[in-house]
Amino acid sequence: MLSYRLKTGDTIGMIAPAGPVKKEKLEQSFSFFENMGLRIKLGQHVYDQYGYLAGKDTHRLADFHQMVADRNIKAIIFARGGYGTGRFIDKLDMKLIKKNPKIIWGYSDITFLHTAIRQATGLITFHGPMPASDMVKKDFDTLSSQLFRQLFGPTNLIYSESISPLTVYREGEATGSIVGGNxxxxxxxxGTPYEIVTKDKLLFIEDIGEEPYRVDGMMNQLRLAGKLKDAAGIIIGDFAEAEPKVQPSLRMEEVWKHYFRNYTKPVVAGFRIGHCFPHFSIPLGAKATLSSRTKTLQLSPGVR
Structure with missing residues (x-):
């Protein structure tokens, strides 16, 4: 299900469903959206703090539901990730979300929301940089900025080696809706009711601060759960700050080779999607084609 595109003069909602937000950082991002002709409405609890959370679960959930129900809000942009969306995932009003399809944008901890919402409603959501954690950084670049424009009209995206070098671990070409995230x-x-479904999908993965042995363990869990076998292909995004702190260690490349040495579907790594710049924003749930021959990822539009 596609959400409606943005238009000049539309209002976007900003909320913090996970970690706490610093007011000065979020406010620095406002000009970016205002320069695109958008108005901003903040969630009532966007600056709340409750330990490592942006307020109590009930308040963060209420902000989200209020933004979904407000027909004047055309997109929900999450201020930052961190931790916490999984704590209220079973309280989401999926009927309300399906009745009011709108742009939902964020990544990292937002992966839990992306997955649960898409599988319950069919809504395409967006994996992209967030105002208080990415857009205030000095290295927030032109490409990362320009990719917000895909929200203003149906846009076919193509990722090629003109953006970054790509490494092929298994040859092939596959088409399917793109799913995944952190x-x-x-x-x-x-093991939850929101378990990621990868059957005939292109599975995208990225992360930050996870050493090779930690990534190895998580990949093994995906393998044992049948998620790798079910997928039509694998898209390996950015794994930032992954240098091993304890030696000896396998390199990340050795981890990928281990899990995909006998794989019969395309696996391509090196995509600048994740905790990195440029951050290539993608519509999760949209139809995509991964090709090892052309070293490209082609994505269908995420809005109508």
Whole structure:
């Protein structure tokens, strides 16, 4: 299900469903959206703090539901990730979300929301950089900025080696809807009613701060749960700050080779999607084609 595109003059809602937000950082991002002709409405509890959370679960959930129900809000942009969306995932009003399809944008801890909402409603959501954690950084670049424009009209995206070098671990070409996100959050869905479905899908993974042995363990869990076998292909995004702190260690490349040495479907790594710049924003749930021959990822539009 596609959400409606943005238009100049539309209002977007900003809320914090996970970690706490620093007011000065979020406010620095406002000009970015205002320069695109958008108005901003903040959630009532966006600046709340409750330990490592942006307020109590009930308040963060209420902000989200209020933004979904408000027909004047055309997109919900999450201020930052961190931790916490999984704590209220079973309280989401999926009927309300399906009745009011609108753009939902974020990544990292937001992976839990992306997965649960897409599988319950069919809504395409967006994996992209967030105002208070990414857009205030000095290295927030032109490409990352330009990719917000896909929200203003149906846009076919193509990722090629003109953006970054890509490494092929298994040859092939596959087409399917793209699913996934942060690897550690995807693993957290396993064994729950919101378990990631990868059957005939292109599975995308990324993460930050996870050493090779940790990534190895999470990949093994995906393998044992049948998620790798079910997938039509694997898209390996950015794994930032993954340098091993303890030696000896396998390199990340050796971890990928282990899990995909006998794989019969395409596996391509090196995509700048995740905790990195450029951050290539993608519509999760949209139809995509991964090709090892052309070293490209082609994505259908996420809005109508």
């Amino acid at each position: 690897l550690s959050l995807l693993v957290q869905t396993i």
